[in-house]
Amino acid sequence: MAVDIAISDTLVLTVDERNRLYERGTVLVDDGRIAEVRKSEDGDGEIEATHTIDGDGKLVMPGLINVHTHLELTPLIGAFSDLDLLEMMGSMTAIYGRLGEGDFDYLVESGYELAALNFLLGGVTTINSMDVRPSAGAETFGEAGLRGFFGPTITDLFWDVPVDEQFDRARTFIDKYHDSYDGRIRATICPHDDWSCTRGLWERTADLAAEYPGLLVHTHLLELEESNTMARANGGEDSLDLLDDVGLLDDRLVAAHFRVADEEDIERTAAADASVAHCPSVFCYWNPDAEMQWTPVPELREANVDVGLGIDDHYWHDSYSMFGEARQARLAANVKRTTGQFSSMELVRMLTIDGARALGVGDEIGSIEPGKRADIILLDVDKPKFTPLTNVPAHVVNNAAPGDVETVIVDGEVVMQDEVPETMEADAVQQRVKEAVERFADETGWELDIGGGEPPGSVETIRDLPKRGPARLLSRLALQSARDKFPF
Incomplete structure (x- = not known):
């Protein structure tokens, strides 16, 4: 009896319950x-299949899962790298404010294409993205044959887009894209975070979640x-x-970062069967407070939180490297604490099955x-860098890179073979991105060239920043900080 794909005589890292x-x-x-x-048997190379893959010199493992990401500004990779923290935050917030108003669609569309291409090349088969206008992302990843969770950001203290309009967008997106592309694309509900949403917005989010009980609620939580x-x-x-209080602490919650969580937070999260997305690299790069604790991942795992x-x-x-994210998780935790915070196999599981469980799949x-x-x-592990091939899980999380990925299969379909994408035209994607970045630079005054990136001057940045929402955010934080310091 013929099968669709047969891979034989290969190294297989199953990541099953017994690893x-x-x-x-x-x-x-x-x-x-x-x-x-199973173990290979003589004659397996002759199994009748539509695709027969000789696995000699190859490592087969589950596709990588990126549990928390943002994709719209992908073409601006390199633009923020050498700014200071305040410059980066101010410039980014100004751009996001304009995205919320519907500007830069050309940049967004090319960004989703570039992200899908690079994640495909790097073995990332599933992503969970929170963006401003994710429709192009759902379509791009769906057509690329990848698996994705997408949802539009909802917030009333980060920008000035009317709240009614944001919830209308969310419903429209859910109704159009949830469970589309043969079920590979799913919608999520995305209140932005616990510092830029009022109680009223959280309550409306809970009402929306009640309307769509099968959807995840994806947010930034205990980040700052x-x-x-x-x-x-x-x-x-x-x-x-x-x-x-509002009814959102349950098994549908996917909480990104969780940096300042304490022991009681961990216990409550475990009791609710909620999940956490750990993103070490971004905070290693942009840590706003050297004294702030690191995400308590070992304690979360000990409490059986996914x-x-x-x-x-x-x-x-x-x-774009999820392999690098696993390595960074280990290095950052060891530096912040002591060595031995994770075994290599634990990190492999966080890249794959634990990420899947965090997303409810x-x-x-x-x-x-x-x-x-x-x-x-x-x-492809038949390389000097993998020689000798001892401790395969350690090689995966310490040594592997996106360029080592040779073949990608999603939902039983070969979407990349011999390092060549089958569902995307790389040259065309690259050209569209270059044109989009040139147009963005012309329209905004950003200087973007081979030497780096330089945002517009402070006057232009302040002009483009949202006004009403952030002003309310800062005043609320200031008032509450005063109440905490001088209770009355």
């Missing part, structure tokens, strides 16, 4: 699912010291208390097991 590793294994795929995983301050301004004891890895704003730290993807959807990548 089984086959030194010489065979993986069969049929009708979009993994049909069989100001998180709990704003929660108190919103009538909660802290951020988790506020979310619990923790996946996210690359966040990759254009802030100039890397651990029963569908994230490991190579019979019955699961076939999201699989093949790495």
Whole structure:
């Protein structure tokens, strides 16, 4: 009996419950699912299949999962790299304010294409993205054959877009894109964070979530010291208390960052069966406070909270590499604490099955097991850098890079083979991005060239910043900080 894909005589890192590793294994795929995983037998190379792959010198593992990201400004990679923190935040906020008003669609569209292309090339088969206008992202990733969770940002203290309009956009997006592209594209509900949303917005978000009970709620949570301050301004004891009050602290919650979480936060998150996305590189690059604690990932994992890895704003730290994110998670935790915070296999699981569980799809993807959807990548490990091939999980999280990915399979379809994308034209994508960046520079006054990036002057930046929302945000934080210091 023929199958769709047969991979034989290959190294297989299954990431199943036993973390089984086959030194010489065979993986069969049929009708979009993994049909069989086992030790190779003589004659497996002759199995009748539409696609036959000789796995000699290859490592087969689950596709990588980027649990938290933002994609619209992908063409501006390199633009923010050498700014100081305040310059970066001011410039970024000004651009996002204009995105909220509907500007720069050409940049957004090319950005989604570039992100999809680079994640495809790097073995990232699933992403979870929060953006301003994600329709182009859903379509681009869907047509590229990738898997994605998308949702439009909702906030009333970050920009000045009317709240009614934002919720209308969210409903329209959900109705059009949820469960589209053969179920590979799913919608999410995305209140921006716990410091730029009022209680009224959280309550409306809870109402929207009740309308769509199958959708994840994706937000930034406990990212900054100001998180709990704003929660108190919103009538909660802290951020988790506020979310619990409005009915959003449950198993649908995907919380990015979680940097300032304490022991009680961890216990409540575990009890609610909520999930966390850990994004180490962006804070290693843009850490606003050297004394702030690091995300307590070991304690979260010990409490059985599903923790996946996210690359966040990759254009802030100039890397599409999820392998690099795993390495950075280890290095940052070891520096902040002591060595030995993670085993290599723990990090592999955070890249794959734990990320899938964080997104509520651990029963569908994230490991190579019979019955699961076939999201699989093949790495070329017949290279000097992988010699000798001892401790494969350590090689994956310490040594592997996107350029090592040779073949990508999503939902049983080969979307990249021999390092050549089958569903995207790389040259055309690159050309559209170059044209978009040139147009953006002409329209905004940004200087973007091979020497770096320089934003417009402070006058132009201030002119483009949202006014009403941020002013309310700062006044609320100031008032609550005064109340905390001088209770009355």
